[in-house]
Amino acid sequence: MLTWKRAGALLALLLGAALWLFGSPSPEERLAAQAAALEARLAAGEAQLEPFELLELGHNPGLRLELLDLREENEFNLFHILDARRTTLPELATPAFASGLPRDAVVVLVSNGEGRAREGWKLLSAQRVPRVYLLAGGIHGWLQAFGFQARLGLTRGDCPLDDCRRYTFEAALGDRHPESDPGVQSLAGREFTRKVKLQASARRKAGSCG
Amino acid sequence: MKRAAWKYMNPYLAGVFLGVVLFGSFLVFGHGLGASGGVALLAGSAEAALLPGHAAQNAYLVNLVESPPSPLDNWIVWEILGVVLGGLASGLLAGRVRPETYHGPRITPRARWAYALLGGSIAGFGVRLARGCTSSQALSGGAVLSAGSWAFMFAVFAGAYLVAYFVRRLWT
Amino acid sequence: MFPLDLDASVGHLGANALYVLAGFLFGFALEQAGFGNSKNLAAQFYLRDMRVLKVMFTAIVTAMLLLVGGDALGLVRSEVLFVNPTHLWPGIVGGLVFGVGFVVGGYCPGTALVSLATLKADGLFFVLGLFVGVTAFGESVGLFQAFFDASGNYGELTLPALLGVSPGLVAFGVVAMALAMFFVAERVEAHFAARDGGKPC
Numbered sequence: 143m144l145t146w147k148r149a150g151a152l153l154a155l156l157l158g159a160a161l162w163l164f165g166s167p168s169p170e171e172r173l174a175a176q177a178a179a180l181e182a183r184l185a186a187g188e189a190q191l192e193p194f195e196l197l198e199l200g201h202n203p204g205l206r207l208e209l210l211d212l213r214e215e216n217e218f219n220l221f222h223i224l225d226a227r228r229t230t231l232p233e234l235a236t237p238a239f240a241s242g243l244p245r246d247a248v249v250v251l252v253s254n255g256e257g258r259a260r261e262g263w264k265l266l267s268a269q270r271v272p273r274v275y276l277l278a279g280g281i282h283g284w285l286q287a288f289g290f291q292a293r294l295g296l297t298r299g300d301c302p303l304d305d306c307r308r309y310t311f312e313a314a315l316g317d318r319h320p321e322s323d324p325g326v327q328s329l330a331g332r333e334f335t336r337k338v339k340l341q342a343s344a345r346r347k348a349g350s351c352g
Numbered sequence: 353m354k355r356a357a358w359k360y361m362n363p364y365l366a367g368v369f370l371g372v373v374l375f376g377s378f379l380v381f382g383h384g385l386g387a388s389g390g391v392a393l394l395a396g397s398a399e400a401a402l403l404p405g406h407a408a409q410n411a412y413l414v415n416l417v418e419s420p421p422s423p424l425d426n427w428i429v430w431e432i433l434g435v436v437l438g439g440l441a442s443g444l445l446a447g448r449v450r451p452e453t454y455h456g457p458r459i460t461p462r463a464r465w466a467y468a469l470l471g472g473s474i475a476g477f478g479v480r481l482a483r484g485c486t487s488s489q490a491l492s493g494g495a496v497l498s499a500g501s502w503a504f505m506f507a508v509f510a511g512a513y514l515v516a517y518f519v520r521r522l523w524t
Numbered sequence: 525m526f527p528l529d530l531d532a533s534v535g536h537l538g539a540n541a542l543y544v545l546a547g548f549l550f551g552f553a554l555e556q557a558g559f560g561n562s563k564n565l566a567a568q569f570y571l572r573d574m575r576v577l578k579v580m581f582t583a584i585v586t587a588m589l590l591l592v593g594g595d596a597l598g599l600v601r602s603e604v605l606f607v608n609p610t611h612l613w614p615g616i617v618g619g620l621v622f623g624v625g626f627v628v629g630g631y632c633p634g635t636a637l638v639s640l641a642t643l644k645a646d647g648l649f650f651v652l653g654l655f656v657g658v659t660a661f662g663e664s665v666g667l668f669q670a671f672f673d674a675s676g677n678y679g680e681l682t683l684p685a686l687l688g689v690s691p692g693l694v695a696f697g698v699v700a701m702a703l704a705m706f707f708v709a710e711r712v713e714a715h716f717a718a719r720d721g722g723k724p725c
Contacts, residue, residue: 150364151703157589158696165596165692175598241603241685270601360558363575364706367582370553374587377546379594382527383606384587385550387634391651392658399659412665430540432637434547439638441548442555453645454562454630461645468562468646471629472636472653473660475622479633480661481672482618483611486632487550489619490580493608495587497683497694500610504619511623516569519628523566 169235173268180264189263190278193287194334196250200225201326205340206247210234212258213281217307220314223284224323226252234262240269248338251276252284257303275338282308288324358446374495381427384492388485390432391476392416397423456523467522482507526600551638560638562630562646569627572716574709581702592695602691612676629653 167175183189191199199207200223211218211226218228233239243249249271251259259276266274277283285293293309300306311319361369377385396416400407407413423429443449455464479485482504484493490508493501530539557579558564567573594600626632631639631650639647665672684691 147364150368151706154585154589154699155696155703157593158692158699161589161592161596161692162690162696163692165592165690165695167596172598238685270603272601272604360564360575361556363557363578364582366553366557367579368586370550370557370579370583371586371590373546373549373553374583375590376549378587378591378605379526379600380528380542380546381530382604385546385634387632387637388654388658391633391654392662395655395658396662398655399662410662410666413662416662427539427543430543431547431550434544434549435551435554435634435637436547436641437544438548438551438553439555439560439641440551442552443560443638443642446556448555448560449642451643451645454639455646456563456566464646465649468629468631468649469653469656471625471627472631472650472655473625473657474653475625475629475632475650476654476657476659477661478618478620478622478625478657479654480618480658480665482615482622484608485622485634486580486626487634489608489615491583491587492606494584495591496602496605496607497588497691497698498608498610499678499681499683499686500612500615501608502683503610503612504615507616507619508623508626511620512569512627513623514620515624516627520570522628523563523630524570 169237169240169265169269173264176268177264180267183267184260184263188337189267189275190256191250191275191337192278192334193284194329194332195336195338196223196277196284197288197324197326198329198336199248199250199338200323202340206244208243208247208249210249210251210262212251212253212262213305213307216314217254219316221281221309221311221319222317222322223252223281224317226317231258231261231265234265237269240266240271243271247273249274253280253303254301254305254307255280255282257301257305261303273338280305285309285321288321288328290321293321357448370491371495374491377492378495384488384495385431386428386484386488386492387432387435388476388479389488390426390428392480393423393426393429456521458521458524464522526594527604550634551641554635554638555642559635560642560644560647562639562644562650565632565635566627566630571712572720574713577709578706581705585699585702588695588698592691596692607680607682610676610678610681611672612678614672614675625653625657 199205200209207225209223209226211222211228212231213228215228222228229239249266251262251274253259256276256279259280263274263276279286282294285291293311296308296310298306317323374384377383393416396407396413400413400417407417440449453461453464455461459467482489484504486508489501490505494505530542534542554560558575559579564573564575568576591600591602591605595602629650631647633654636647636650636654640651683694687694
């Protein structure tokens, strides 16, 4: 009996030590381990939400939407989608960021095109945040989809991750542009494929005494 | 024919068994085990059924009883049904199912019933205040390293050891 | 990848059946451990039989190692597991009150159900007491609602987040602490067994 006890104690201690030493890969390490699978999911278009679906989600009162804008601060101040909040790729790479996201939220990443949003999507997905998506075509896709093509036209081609700004606004009004929220009426007659699976039943109350 | 009851399982072995069941619960359901929540839900539902007008004025009860709308929609009611069945099955296997009262050598069974009722009432208040019991807070929360659950766990041992001396007549 | 999406895979009825099964194994383990007997539970607080401590911490260590290990191997998505929210002061006061009820009544809710299932009258009375206590709480919580809701409310706070270290290090610390407690517990048991001269207490 004594030997069994000692063996069990030793095993538990060794397992604990192993978890201490090897158990908590950083987000970058997790990303490196899963890079190929994540790229395949991006290539398959699993993660990209059409602008129409994002607008619909934004107007769904029963849903917790975390709209994360990965652009530069000046770009964000110039224009952003209603209810977006700005963050950066280095921030997404900290474990605290992923664990700080509300568990029931639908997370959507936004950048100018898709460059930074794809990187952010891979980072969060590698940390296994549930329900992460990105806006297909980024801000450009948004302006295009809702008929604001006139805003587009700027050409620059030397930005990292191929994520240059191609739109112009006369004033840095943030989310007070009409383009920030085209309104649900602009969805009338649109056909698009929804990718976010809305949960049929609310999550069972796990903690009632739990 | 009466046979001798089994010995109780080695506590470390029983702990590993319990830990694996707890892990399984997290794997399948995404949360741990519970017990007191089921009792609270049944008590709240009973109160709402007996005194509907009274219960409807109590925000806490309304919240407890109405989400989800029927107790049978709540997992914990099914789980405590399982706990009773599992305890019964184990007791039958081990030859420990018979009507009796466990009590300390210095008190009568009747006194023990009164103390069990009193202790149950105190514990019932405590588990609701702490949002969980030994199963849901200490075991389940402890395994996922919830800070509050660990504080609760040490508070339980502290509370029990603090008064154990004064109620020693009950048990020794 | 775990946990499973139950409603999608087995449906509502199947999920309920699984909950009965989980409860069954839970109750079975408690009964086998000797927790259907209030004397085994109370003995913990008179230092004669530290079964409660041993079973509880072995169970926590086992489940914790499997969960943290499963997370490290990428098998368990620990981010979506339910973590009891930390309401520090209600938790501590409730824990102290519960501890008193534990030693006076001889059970906790789960073990009382098992005791009741094996026809122990003290288990039945404890369960009846629980009904009284939870009802009393529901009736009186309005008097201290602010304390209950907001006092020390840190939300989902885990020890690794609180201490700013990796879950693996906390797991190692918990294992070391549990083993130290087991070691002391066995010494204490041996001490009292020798003093009581082998008499059952």
